[in-house]
Amino acid sequence: MSTKSEDVIQLDSELVKIDSSNPWLIPGSPGESKIATYIANWLRPLGLEVRLEEVEPGRNNMIAILKGTGGGKSLCLSAHLDTVGYALWKDRALQPRVEGDRLYGLGADDDKAGCTAAMLAVKSVVEKKIRLKGDVWIALVIDEEGTSSGSMAFVKKYKPDAAIVMDGGSLKKITVNSQGFGWLDIIVEGKAAHGCAPEIGIDAIVHMAEVITRLHKLDETKFVPNPHPLNGRTVFHTGTISGGTDYATYPDICKLGIEIGTQPGETIQNRVDEIERIFEEVKQIHPDFKGRVEVNLARNPFEPKGYEDLWKILASEVEKRTGKPPEPDGANGWGDAALFAEAGIPTVGISAAGANFHAPNEWVSISELTLLVDIIASTITSFCA
Amino acid sequence: MPAESEEIIELLKNQVQIDSSNPWLIPGSTGEGKLGEFINDWLTPLGMDITLEEVEPTRRNLIAKLKGTGGGKSLCLNAHLDTVGYTLWKDRALKPIVQGDHLIGLGSADDKGHCAAVMLALKSIIESNVRLRGDIWIVLTIDEEGTSIGTMHYVKSYQPDAVIVFEPVGLSNIIITHQGFGWLDLIVKGRAAHGCAPEIGIDAIVHMAEVIKRLHELDQSKYTPTRHPLNGKTVFHTGTISGGTDYATYPGSCCLGIEIGTQPGETIEDRLAEIRSIYEDVKRSHPNFEADVEIRLARNPFEATGHEVLLQILSAEVEKETHQPVKPAGANVWADAALFQEAGIPTLMMGAQGANFHAPDEWVSIPELTKLVRIKKNTALTFCA
Numbered sequence: 001m002s003t004k005s006e007d008v009i010q011l012d013s014e015l016v017k018i019d020s021s022n023p024w025l026i027p028g029s030p031g032e033s034k035i036a037t038y039i040a041n042w043l044r045p046l047g048l049e050v051r052l053e054e055v056e057p058g059r060n061n062m063i064a065i066l067k068g069t070g071g072g073k074s075l076c077l078s079a080h081l082d083t084v085g086y087a088l089w090k091d092r093a094l095q096p097r098v099e100g101d102r103l104y105g106l107g108a109d110d111d112k113a114g115c116t117a118a119m120l121a122v123k124s125v126v127e128k129k130i131r132l133k134g135d136v137w138i139a140l141v142i143d144e145e146g147t148s149s150g151s152m153a154f155v156k157k158y159k160p161d162a163a164i165v166m167d168g169g170s171l172k173k174i175t176v177n178s179q180g181f182g183w184l185d186i187i188v189e190g191k192a193a194h195g196c197a198p199e200i201g202i203d204a205i206v207h208m209a210e211v212i213t214r215l216h217k218l219d220e221t222k223f224v225p226n227p228h229p230l231n232g233r234t235v236f237h238t239g240t241i242s243g244g245t246d247y248a249t250y251p252d253i254c255k256l257g258i259e260i261g262t263q264p265g266e267t268i269q270n271r272v273d274e275i276e277r278i279f280e281e282v283k284q285i286h287p288d289f290k291g292r293v294e295v296n297l298a299r300n301p302f303e304p305k306g307y308e309d310l311w312k313i314l315a316s317e318v319e320k321r322t323g324k325p326p327e328p329d330g331a332n333g334w335g336d337a338a339l340f341a342e343a344g345i346p347t348v349g350i351s352a353a354g355a356n357f358h359a360p361n362e363w364v365s366i367s368e369l370t371l372l373v374d375i376i377a378s379t380i381t382s383f384c385a
Numbered sequence: 386m387p388a389e390s391e392e393i394i395e396l397l398k399n400q401v402q403i404d405s406s407n408p409w410l411i412p413g414s415t416g417e418g419k420l421g422e423f424i425n426d427w428l429t430p431l432g433m434d435i436t437l438e439e440v441e442p443t444r445r446n447l448i449a450k451l452k453g454t455g456g457g458k459s460l461c462l463n464a465h466l467d468t469v470g471y472t473l474w475k476d477r478a479l480k481p482i483v484q485g486d487h488l489i490g491l492g493s494a495d496d497k498g499h500c501a502a503v504m505l506a507l508k509s510i511i512e513s514n515v516r517l518r519g520d521i522w523i524v525l526t527i528d529e530e531g532t533s534i535g536t537m538h539y540v541k542s543y544q545p546d547a548v549i550v551f552e553p554v555g556l557s558n559i560i561i562t563h564q565g566f567g568w569l570d571l572i573v574k575g576r577a578a579h580g581c582a583p584e585i586g587i588d589a590i591v592h593m594a595e596v597i598k599r600l601h602e603l604d605q606s607k608y609t610p611t612r613h614p615l616n617g618k619t620v621f622h623t624g625t626i627s628g629g630t631d632y633a634t635y636p637g638s639c640c641l642g643i644e645i646g647t648q649p650g651e652t653i654e655d656r657l658a659e660i661r662s663i664y665e666d667v668k669r670s671h672p673n674f675e676a677d678v679e680i681r682l683a684r685n686p687f688e689a690t691g692h693e694v695l696l697q698i699l700s701a702e703v704e705k706e707t708h709q710p711v712k713p714a715g716a717n718v719w720a721d722a723a724l725f726q727e728a729g730i731p732t733l734m735m736g737a738q739g740a741n742f743h744a745p746d747e748w749v750s751i752p753e754l755t756k757l758v759r760i761k762k763n764t765a766l767t768f769c770a
Binding site for chain 1: 566568579580581583586588590591593594595597598600601618620622623624625626627628629630631632633634635636639641642643644681682716717718742743
């Protein structure tokens with residue numbers, strides 16, 4: 001018996017209507033407490049043990065456990081409760097609508113689809129009265145769009161035997177890799193002086209340009225021609241720049257914020273080392289160059305281990321229902337799955353296709369989401385047997 | 386201290402104590418009104434024709450004329466009433482002190498020392514009862530530290546046969562040329578996109594760095610080796626830079642403000658042509674490069690013409706006082722001299738030695754100022770005879 005698309009539309013729509021935009025991202029936003037409570041109340045009648053665990057004041061992870069009889073492997077299904085903001089489409093973001101195969105709305109895919117899939121999959125298992133030996137966990141976390149405090153709190157406390165993180169992707173692929181990233185600040189110091197005193201002034205912006213052009217060259221000669229087979233080319237772009245006081249004065253300081261990726265086997269130190277080497281190079285031609293690099297935030301790549309059994313089951317269920325075996329996939333964006341893997345939990349990612357994430361008119365494929373529910377339900381049934 | 390020095394010290398101290406900081410530069414500043422009134426009151430007993438001409442509400446040029454008997458050449462002696470701000474030395478900027486040969490205080494050199502010297506020179510001429518055929522003008526302008534609306538207003542209505550502009554260049558120099566300048570905004574357009582979408586995002590800051598690098602190369606390869614024999618190397622430095630929104634997003638735009646000079650024979654169009662050529666060059670390697678350049682302010686260089694007789698007289702008077710040869714000189718800063726000359730008035734610029742202009746502890750040389758009073762008097766007596 002398959003899940004009906006009407007049920008999928010109904011539940012995902014209910015979740016979209018509940019504003020759970022992230023308050024770290026947009027101060028004043030409601031956050032996840034309302035939606036966490038809604039979901040807890042939805043799951044409790046199914047006989048799951050439900051816990052609302054406070055991660056930050058007023059912001060709870062929603063954790064539900066379908067207890068097994070014992071002696072089996074536990075599987076965690078994770079998705080996130082929060083969304084980004086919706087200032088650009090205030091009029092319709094929280095009013096889900098269906099058009100063809102698409103359900104439009106804020107978080108319709110990212111990531112209330114993940115929440116929907118977990119909830120309906122577990123409901124299906126419960127209703128079929130399947131006796132599982134292993135526990136099934138639903139971990140719906142806060143703050144994926146912020147600093148990942150939800151996932152960090154979960155993996156600190158809990159250690160399921162495996163996890164499926166449902167946050168972006170499609171049924172054509174199962175994500176087993178992703179880049180890490182760093183948000184770095186590069187600060188170059190000059191010396192303020194009047195424009196008519198070039199023997200005193202040191203132009204911090206000109207010096208910064210020497211750094212940026214070399215970063216760009218690094219990107220063109222190293223990152224672009226050597227893309228990771230799954231994760232693509234190492235992410236690099238600048239974010240913000242500021243410096244100087246006025247037209248008439250040499251700029252005494254220039255600050256640059258960049259986003260730069262790391263590939264499996266690397267850490268942000270690799271990028272910091274490359275930047276320090278660039279500083280050395282610039283100093284060769286500008287002896288008065290003074291620069292430093294600071295790591296504002298860094299996350300390691302997603303390199304899960306030990307997921308082969310889970311993969312076999314999940315991939316076979318995907319192939320059964322879509323007719324095509326899914327490909328192992330990577331991503332150039334980072335997600336909470338990396339934190340699960342770093343905690344030693346064998347983890348893979350899968351989701352229903354969609355588009356316009358973090359933008360107006362976000363949508364999810366209803367047909368893929370419907371198939372995903374059954375795929376997950378069957379995966380649970382085999383894995384936790 | 387000789388009596389003449391005492392006289393100028395007292396007059397200059399009184400003027401330094403009157404805040405005349407420029408309100409265009411520092412919104413809310415007092416402006417030149419009070420100082421203009423003080424000088425007006427000081428000059429009135431001498432019997433000159435004095436006008437306070439309104440350029441802007443409460444901001445007036447002081448124009449005083451010592452009428453000649455007719456048929457002689459008229460000479461204008463110009464200094465400016467306004468000063469820059471003094472936030473970095475609030476405690477002492479308006480409390481002038483004498484230390485050895487220096488008078489220290491805001492505007493002591495730039496330019497109140499020269500207002501005082503002009504006033505004392507006129508007083509001395511009047512007291513000597515010499516009958517001159519040509520008129521002598523004292524023109525004390527507003528806004529030299531702003532956008533020169535004072536001088537621009539004056540040259541619209543008046544045309545003396547020659548003008549000497551007084552700024553603290555040191556008595557061994559008579560300035561017959563100086564650079565022009567431009568304050569330009571370079572605006573590079575990129576395309577905002579998420580960090581994981583390099584096929585969509587266009588990094589405006591990376592593109593701006595390519596421009597800055599080529600501007601620096603232009604400075605090294607063209608301006609540095611082809612320094613003007615009197616004005617020195619064409620001024621070039623950046624001023625301010627800003628761009629981008631956050632770490633995670635490609636920056637959609639970047640804006641750079643620069644200060645760049647022009648030499649005699651050039652205009653700001655020459656600099657714009659070089660910048661456009663740089664843009665073309667960047668576009669060759671970055672087909673999606675898009676940029677604009679806008680002029681915020683531009684002034685032409687100063688090249689004295691028609692000044693030969695005045696220069697001869699003035700040089701002789703300076704050498705009499707300093708016992709040193711005087712050299713015709715240039716400068717890499719722009720001054721109102723350019724506006725006088727552009728209006729067709731033969732112009733020279735000279736003045737006493739000073740230091741720390743636009744900075745804390747600005748000072749002027751008392752001995753040079755004292756000599757300057759006599760130089761002005763004798764020059765006027767000869768030129769206007």
